[in-house]
Amino acid sequence: MTTKHRVVRVSPEQPTYAVCVMGTKISVNVSGSIPKGATHFNVHGTAGLRLSIICDPKFVPESPDPSRWPLKSGVEVIVAMNGPSSNVNDNKVRVSYYGSTEEMLASAWLYLTCVAISLDADTNRDGVVQINSTNKKKWTWGPSGKGAVLLVNCDRDGPSSGNMDTAYSHVRSRADLEDMSLVILTTKGPAGIFQNHKLLLHVSVTDAPRLRVFQDGGNASLSSYQHVLGSDKLFHTVECSDGKQQTCFFVEGLAFPDVSFEGLVYLNATLWEASSQDLLDTPVFSDTVVFRVAPWIMTPNTMKPLEVFVCSVKDNEEFLEAVRTLAKEANCKLTICPLEENMNDRWIQDEIEFGYVESPHKLFPVVFDSPRNRELKEYPFKKILGPDFGYVTREPKKGSVTSLDSFGNLEVSPPVAVKGKEYPLGRILIGGGPHRSGGNKMTKVVRDFLFAQKVQSPVELFSDWLKVGHVDEFLTFVPAPDRKGFRLLLASPVACYNLFKEKQREGYGDVSLFEGLGEERRKTIDEILMNKTHYRDTIHTQGYIDWNRSILKQKLGLSEGDILDIPQLFVLGTELKADAFFPNMVNMLVLGKHLGIPKPFGPVIDGQCCLEAEVRSLLEPLGLTCTFIDDFFAYHVNNGEVHCGTNVCREPFSFHWWNIVP
Incomplete structure (x- = not known):
């Protein structure tokens, strides 16, 4: 009979000594040294022991005398202890051997010491x-x-x-x-x-x-x-x-x-x-x-903001003041990375991503440092890492780092449910090339790390159609009081084109964009709508966003009612990669109900920018406050916007990651 218990052999020739650990059992091998002529045995133990005899009825018929057991392989003696020993060898087992005449031929002694051992x-x-x-x-x-x-x-x-x-x-x-x-x-x-x-x-x-x-x-x-x-x-x-x-x-x-x-x-x-x-x-x-x-966990825009990070560079004083005011309104701490530490690198969103780690007894934020490694590369390690503020990074061992490896290309959704599958910590979103052979992707070491955390099951989107190539250029999330608790905002070239056509029909075709930014930049609504290249770019880039829209609806379990289209035009430049035509309003800073949105410098009609008015009409019914921040010369002309130039450390989820079923 097979057994998983520790086996101890006994012999009449000399006593055996063994240790038994509480919670385990010992199988006593009584057949290893059988006296000549012995056919049966019995076994007795001191009060601190529990003895049991296990036999296989296929080999051992029921014994007419329960104190005598045949010496066959089908019989097993099991010993367990009632409690830890007070002294060494204070428990004994005696095995007595009998012949056919019922005469006891010999005895074997087993001395046992019981200890309790537990690693907890x-x-x-x-x-x-x-x-x-x-x-x-x-x-x-x-x-x-x-x-x-x-x-x-x-x-x-x-x-x-x-x-x-x-x-x-x-x-x-x-x-x-x-x-x-x-x-x-x-x-x-x-x-x-x-x-x-x-x-x-x-x-x-x-x-x-x-x-x-x-x-x-x-x-x-x-x-x-x-x-x-x-x-x-x-x-x-x-x-x-x-x-x-x-x-x-x-x-x-x-x-x-x-x-x-x-x-x-x-x-x-x-x-x-x-x-x-x-x-x-x-x-x-x-x-x-x-x-x-514990995995590294990202926090979405819907979580409470705790601290806003922004860089002070040579030309962004007014931008800094606007972010300072917004952070104050949101009751959020503001940390400014000075010029001597950022060396005029303003893109703090691209350098780092904030998250946290959690155990039942402790939780602290952890900054994930991207492999981008431009002028800001020393800042997270030297200035953010500290007491109860962790640091992690992933560097590719070989191969070049691309724009796709910057963390404007790393976002996370709020909690969602997809066909009965819960994602209580949301799903990570990363951008790359088309889902076909040869498409560009975020560097493997970062992607591997994100997938290995398990609790925020990443989704890969198509962002490589953009010149910079980041998912934050065409999507963001804002909190909402209804439905799923949020709205997905998607940049929409067609929505912008339709808005301009509506204003043209109302007689405002001669109203210009980019007023006050230089005569060479001014474009009227009529000029934009009559430009065949603009129309081509609108249809083309809308197709890319619609491709992602389909993926997001499928992977996040969204319906059309969960999505808002934010008017935005893109233009295709070198290698047919897209840039935002005017400041990209989706690329916003979300601080609770307070939104810092790039000022689009759209056509001013009846005293207000029609693009701003359209965005307000979409977001203010959700209880959100829209503040439009002028980032045109400090950020937009350098291929980025408000979100690219800021970063936010947020409150962690109340949901414990170990309660997920991946």
Whole structure:
């Protein structure tokens, strides 16, 4: 009969000594050394034991005498312990052997010591370590799921000039400890058992680079926290000087989930019996806790804004003042990156994306630094990384970085449901080339990272028809009080063309765009509508946006009522790539109900810009306030707008990512 229990062999020639760990059972092999003439056996144990006989009826008929069992392979003796031992070898099992005359021929003795060993973490995800938990070896998703969570300790709780905390193999501060997950190793039993047994904490070669473990030294000094596992350390011997003790460990993650790392790491505790004569030790018992490393999570426009980031450059003083006013109205902190730090690189949206990481006991924001690496490349690491503000980046090992790798090409939807499938943290949106062979894409290392996080299942859109190539040039999301809680705004060349035709019919064909921006830029409505190239570009670019509209409706579960068309013209330039003809109003800054929209400089009719009036008529019924910001010379003529020149750190979701079912 096969068994998964630890097997201990007994012999009449000498006593056998063994350790039994609480919660496990021992299978006693009574047939390994049978006295000559023995045909049956019986077994007795002391009060601290539970004995049971298991037999296979196919091989062992029902015994007329339950105290006698035939010495056949179909009989198995199972021993379990009622509680930890007070002394070494304080429980005994006696196996008595009998011949055909019922005379006892010999006895074999098994001396047992019971210990309790448990490696535990917060497997219920309630912020508390559960001792002797039974749901720690397998990680499951969903509201009823179990399994511990590990944060990548990617903030900087030490000196401001230092690296991320993951770079250091020592505890830097109390705040550093708070970013780690607590693990408790509990042992109960006589201390003497560890004279010929040892308890090891260990990780695999694969997991070692992905975590680091510190042992609590038991006093207030940070230096007492010893680095015992992870990086180049695979195992650690736990000193058990007391029969009853709890040893605390703090575990930090070193790597986010990625293409070659699912996100699961395993921490093991194994009791070994020391062997004599230089033989290998024998494993007696092992306990395991599995962690899932918390993913990096993006936040959509519908989440509350906490802090706005913008660059101060040589020519954007009025723009800065407008953003300052808007942030104040939205009760939002404003952080200005000065010229000496940005070196006249104004495109802070392209350099970084804000998100966060979360465990049941801790949450902090994390800035994702793009591989764009222009003049702003040092800013996120030197100025944003800090206490409880993490940092992550992905750099391609080979190949050039393109505009598609800037993070204006990285957005995320609000929470959606698609054909019964819930996406409570929304879906990431990235742009690239057409869905055919040879299409340009965001660099593989970034795409792999985003897909590996699992909880915001990315959607790839077609953005490479644009000169800059970013998804934020034709879409954004704004909060709404009804329907799904938001509206998707899409740039619409046809909506703009139709608006201009309507104004022409009303007799305003001679009214110009770009008034006050220089005579050479002025274009009347009539001139735009009569220009065949403008019409061609309108139809062509609308086709690209409609292609994306279809994908977004399918992948986000949207209907036409969830989408608003924002009038916007594009013109096709070199290589038939598109630029915004006037400041692109979809490329806006969303701060709650306050919107900072690029001022389009459209035709002024009855004292107001007809493009602004159209956008107000679409958005103000949703309770949104539209502020039009002049970004023409500071941003628009440089191929960007308000959204490109700003960035927002937002409040995290209240929904816990581990409750998702991917």
